[in-house]
Amino acid sequence: MEDEQVSFAIDDYTNHFLAAYPVHCEFRTIPLEQQLLHSHNGYEIYLVLQGTGTYLVGDRLYPLHAGSLTIIHPNVIHRPFHGHSKEFYRYVFSIDESYLDQLHTICKLSDLSIPRLLAERHPDSNHFFLSAQQLDRVQTLFAELTQALVGHELGYELAVLRSIADFFLIVFGLQGENTTKHTGDQHLARDVLSYLIGHHQEPLLIEDLVTRFPVSRSQLFTLFKETTGTTIKQFLIEYRLNKAKRLLIESDLAVSEVSAAVGFGDMSHFFHVFKKETGLTPKQYRVEAFKRHIKPNYLNTPPAK
Template structure:
């Protein structure tokens, strides 16, 4: 404990310093002063834990000094030292929050007992403060995690709403750059217990500590989402190196194999969802490059390249065939794609192989990573660069690609993965029935056997809005019904329609209806 002695008698100051140094080793006298004004300046500068001060001193007495320090927010504890027994001093001291007194002449036992009591009080207060701060940080962390989930699920359409979400979660945005990465852990379910995740989070926090904001949370299955926010310029190569270090440490110290997909740097929070999509896309290449890799999105972009691109309508046709497990339709589409590649006389073998990468990723991007990992044939033998490179002729490459397509369809049938012809209708029905529950896109993806990113894109493509907006409208409509037909309090209705934050619910309600919940209820008879 740091301690300062304030007394206008030099002999008393020197005597107290010797007694404390000899009999109270837990305390260190870091300074002394000889009047109230000098003590006021010294205490503000050195910020001691404890001050022993005389009452009657020149320029400003001890009580005046304490009042001035209280006014500027000093957290020091005070022991009053005086040869006077005047009740008025004690009364004024109590009004200033001082509860400890030592009479002159000072005896060792009295000094030790009084200082010991004050130190114990300081320790208790610090413990409580630490517990309170940890609780506040936990609440804030969960609030920030939820905000980032909403941002990732909403996409970049509603920038005003995204900014509001991040402001409510106390996430810095002004002049900040953002980047997303996804860490995917390989191994058994036991490896993903919360204890292991906590250790992974500690590694993430330490390795990326140079950045102003580091947000990490379990996103889906064995995936950990990482969002970096930094007020200064971010060097992409530094992030790639830090990600490689993270992967190595997780493997060496936690015995967990990991793959990292990294998106690009975005200049605003509205671009976070794009960076996340890029990280997810990069991560999907683990089935081509192998697991235990760090895969930056620009590297994948350069690998595939824009030249000789397969027409989007053919890729969409292939995806639809896979969704409906239409083997003959998929075979016909693959044949058509390869006839187009055959007609491009200037295409090299590397170009053919690059096109196969794009085709394969289209085949697997809407399937959950966890299911792909369960299939040894797909994950280890088929989806690898080595397998592609072995096919030296276009004919061999075509037959190999057909083999992969047939095996994927077989895999879907073996795992009873439903056709996706009416999946949006099924998802809508599920949301309508379960709107009260905390529904995350990762939960939906797992339930309907589809990857979170593909589900988000597919839902918006088919409905014109995100699943979050659709779910929000359901909840607000139900809240309107409850406001009309019941006397439930607003916070009760908030909980009944699936929200835990009343303020957040009220803002959403006002955004969609034009008025606050209480105003809506008040104006119902006039509607």
Template sequence: MNVHDSEPFVDSMVNNDLKDLPFFIKHRWTDLHFRMNFHSHNGYELYFVHDGTGNFLTDGRIYTIDGFDIFLIGENEIHKPIPAQGRPFTRTVINFLPEFLHSSTKKKWLEMFERAHHPDKMHIRLNAKEHSHISAILSRMHEEYSTREYGFDQMLGVYLNRLLFEIYRLLHSGKEPDSKASGSSTNAIVENVINYLSEHYAEDVSLDELAKMFFITPYYLCHLFKKTTGDTISKFILYTRIHHAKRLLTRSDLTISDIAMMVGFNSYPYFGMIFKKHVEMTPKQFRTKYRQTSPNGLDPG
């Protein structure tokens, strides 16, 4: 399957934002034609939808967006919001590193982001009252983050702790989780394809072989995948390969040639060319940069 794609992956912005302060908030941004690639990054993410519809893909599951939604995204999870085009889509995004949390509550809060602990509680749908309450906290956080008055970082820590407590309370309130994440048989097919590709990304699987596995035609498979995720199968495979290559570059001592082969590139020069095109630096430059700036082995995304 051809995995060459001309559009670069913009997935390191969050990592750069978290360098100076292990907290970042982007508050109530609205777009009519918002589009984002599959991506992953350091730390944890809280994604709040205030207005809009569509899908949200995270860790191989596809959730419907239809109202006031919260998505919990764990460290280094591949995810992507897929809003309906042509109508307003308003969201608030919070990213933070574990060290920004208070030591007494850190373990409890981070467990909320682990699917092993809460496999069906990564998505919370709020009613109007709950949304208003959460929105008030988000507004205060954004004000502190924007004005940066004396002690703003301590106040952000207080508000983040309060926000995570409110989410924890919602998760344990008896509210039914969104167990039917896919929402349709079409989404379920795409979920299964994504899960398969996430495990077999390094293999050279043809489109015909992939379609046969799921008992549909290649054309219909491509159509479903593009309609549901906004991207092609080839692009998803390419991103997944680059994602795993970046992890190996920063977390292992394997040679770059060995890494290229492990993630599915049969040619080292081709891997270097594609990597530079999409990451905007060579594999060697990437390894050097993030080993220097990430001494604790944090995944640069």
């Protein structure tokens, strides 16, 4: 598959406001502007009130519609896409891991660990479809949480804690429910996505996908683009770049080993793609990341998610 102009970003905007205060909640109505797969510290909870789309999270593709609730775990790549919906209303609630760790410390007798309970369902994300009653309750909680965070009235942190406790009690009541609803096209796009991720370390050709899945080449391109908001080539390059950046920062693997591990093939191809998208060679990227104790290619402005 040939290269396309793509990139991957660490969401530094989210990281900064979570570092300043560990809880953030915002109601958004503006169209989505986030075009890149990205990741950040802390959990992101995404509640859709109106509109339709999909949410690409890690190795999963979730449908978005009124009543869908998605929880993205820390440092998991993701990107929402609202398709052709003219109006897309949602709450975006972010919470730092340290806040949940402190709650775990407080709940000594029950040994309550919210991250552990969330991870028991899936290590990267959780997705639910709320009933009308549940949606109304969670929407009210998020409205109260947003107001408490903006108003900063006396005792607001207790109000924040109350809303968070009530929210996770609702979530844990949902854990046993099978609430994900997919259309036929979303099922097929999800299967293609899972195949790409499961085989990203291998050389992949469009012909392989057409042979494996019951769809023509043109239908496959159109379906994937309309369902995920990205092309197959763009997704595969973004995904491999993300894996490469993580390995460069979090492991001692040689650059050649990183290239082989993420499926870029020969070293010259890896260097070409990596420098084209980051402005740095893989070695320079690793050096700069450790020198600054941060990860380059930040999103310095708040993209609408």
